[in-house]
Amino acid sequence: FRLWFWGIFLGLIYGFLWIQPYEIDIILRKPPVPNPFVDPDSKKLFANGTKVLVVTAHPDDSEFFAGGLLTKLDRSGAELHQVICTDGDKAYYLFLTNAAKNRVVRRQEATNAANAWHAKSLKFLGYPDRFLHPNPDVISNISEEIERVKPDYIVTFDGAYPPRASHQDHRRAGDATLIAAQRTHLAKWVLMFQTIAPNYVVDITNLWEDQKKLLAIHQSQFYGGHLEGVENMISYSAEKDGALVGVDMGEGLRCVKLR
16 A cells, blocks of 8 residues: 555656646756856947847747847837747646647737737747757757848847746757857857846836836736736846846846857
């Protein structure tokens, strides 16, 4: 009986760990040393006609993690493009969700949000939510979009220095994008959000209301008290990042120069 009990108990734990989407670092990663602040040619970044490709894991990631940056880029006249690796369908929750319905709803929300910050193109790669990997197929598809857009800058997740607990797809999207960027030799800079090692901060003090409007477009994810909670979480993070450079609110990025 005891063997059966412990077998079932351990099986349930393993099943939960396999299903849940978060990756947790038991040993906390430390930022690189030294990690001096840099200027990723900011005059060029926020200039009319600058090409920027945003690569995210899920349909709401860009507005959640970089809504202020996207608004600022849009207002500066940058040419914006986006690649979304998964549809955020949450199919891994099995019978607890309708993956097909979520896929349709979340693609439409992402399209509406991209239209709000005037993306010139939006590409859905359609990989399964929770099971994204930086394999050759994913890297190849991202590389194709880089070669099509020929961006000056690529914006994505930081797969090397993420928070201790973060969605696995976020890390893998960042890993795959950085590999694709290094292989294509087209972009000059990769700017990575959701990082514990920021070396550049975008001042979004006067853009917070715009970011909240972008978040609200994703009604299937953020609504009512949950939306308010998400806004408070992002606001707290923005205040911490802003304090690094003496502004009220900021978005911290780890910037890597490729050429």
